[in-house]
Amino acid sequence: MIEDKLAKSLFTVVNEGSFQAAARVLNLTPAAVTQRIKALEAQIGARVLVRGKQLRLTPQGKAIVAFHHKNELLQDELLRALNLDAQTYHGNKRWRTLRVAVNADSIASWFLPGVADALGQQHLLLDVVIDDQDHTHEALRTGEVMGCVTTLAEAMPGCVAEPLGVMRYRALATSEIMTRVQTSAGRLSAHRLLAQPAVIFNRKDAIHDRFLERFLKLQSPAYPKHFVPALDAFEAAIDLGLGWGLVPDAVRASPSGKKPTAKLQEVMPGCYLDVQLYWQHWQQEPRHAAALTQAVKAAAMASLLQADD
Structure with missing residues (x-):
């Protein structure tokens, strides 16, 4: 049986990102944390990091x-079932x-906003x-998280996949970029569009390629790209005219989100990509995790497009 303190040390090192940070959380020296990881590797006869x-x-x-x-969450649920959930910090209810x-x-x-x-x-x-x-489902598959918003419809082993709804993405650009990508007759030129930079969230984001393939029949086209992996900066890059980008209606309509300026236009009016999202979570989850699941589903129902919309 793997000692709990060894497994907890590994879990903390991974969550904190370094031995030094894990040592502060565990109130140990970095050398002691290193020794625990070595002991764990010796116990199972394999490297863990x-x-x-x-x-x-x-x-x-x-x-x-x-x-x-999973064991920590289930132990927590057991304490609740035994009415031993009275642990508090400075007189307040325990946080999980x-x-x-x-x-x-x-x-x-x-x-x-939906789960707050x-x-x-x-x-x-x-x-x-x-x-x-x-x-995102990779983090659930490896046990790093207890739930994820994903496009994967098939439930992974030990998990449930529940449909949330659709996020609708539209291609947006400034009026200045639109003048560069249109012909004198006001029609979109695929050649001119590919000459303009696209603003892309990160290198995993393939939605631009899917948009170009769906509506312009272009497969794996080459075009210049800005990578901006922060949502506010991503929207700002489009607003500043650095390039065109795909923005979901849910982000534009969010009360807390940044409002696009009036000069943003649809690159191809009436053309959009619908991305179906699912909430994948453990099939057997503690009560407080189940409460989060219900909140996620209710939030998606209120904000995302549903099948009958």
Whole structure:
């Protein structure tokens, strides 16, 4: 049996990103944390971490972290069932942390506003991993998170995939860029569009290629790209005329989001991409995690396009 303190040390090193940061959280010296990781590797006869510029879990390490994460949540649920959930900090109700993976467009528009009340009522703390919606499920598969907003419809082993709704993306650009990509007759020129930079969130984001293939029949075209992996900066780059980009209606309509200026126009009016999102989460989840699941589903129902819209 793997000692809990060894598994917890590995979990903390991964969450904090370094041995030094983990040592502060665990109230140990970095050398003591290193010794615990070495003891864990000796116990299972395999490496759990690949050390380099960034720490990476081995498959064995991922399995241990996933087990520890689930075990902590289930132990917490057991304490509640035994009416031993009276632990407080400075007289306040205990806070619990839930780690989730969400795409940037969702976190900025409907996700956080939609779950805010539930977080307060349930005394939950979010630890959010931001990734492209086509890749968030990897964090759930490895046990790094307990739930994710994803485009993956097929439930992973031990998980449930629940449809949330659709995010609709439209290509936007400034009027200055629009004059460069249109012919004298006011029609869009694919050649001219490909000569203009696109503003893309990060290198995992393939939605521009999908848009070009769907509406202009262009497969894997070459075009200049700005990569701006921060949502506010991404919108600002489009607004400043650095390039054209795909922005979801949910972000533009969000009360807390940055409003686009009037000079932004649709590159191809009436053309949009619909991205179906799902909430994948553990099939057996503690009560407080189930409360978050219900809040996520309710938020998506209120903000995203549904099948009958």
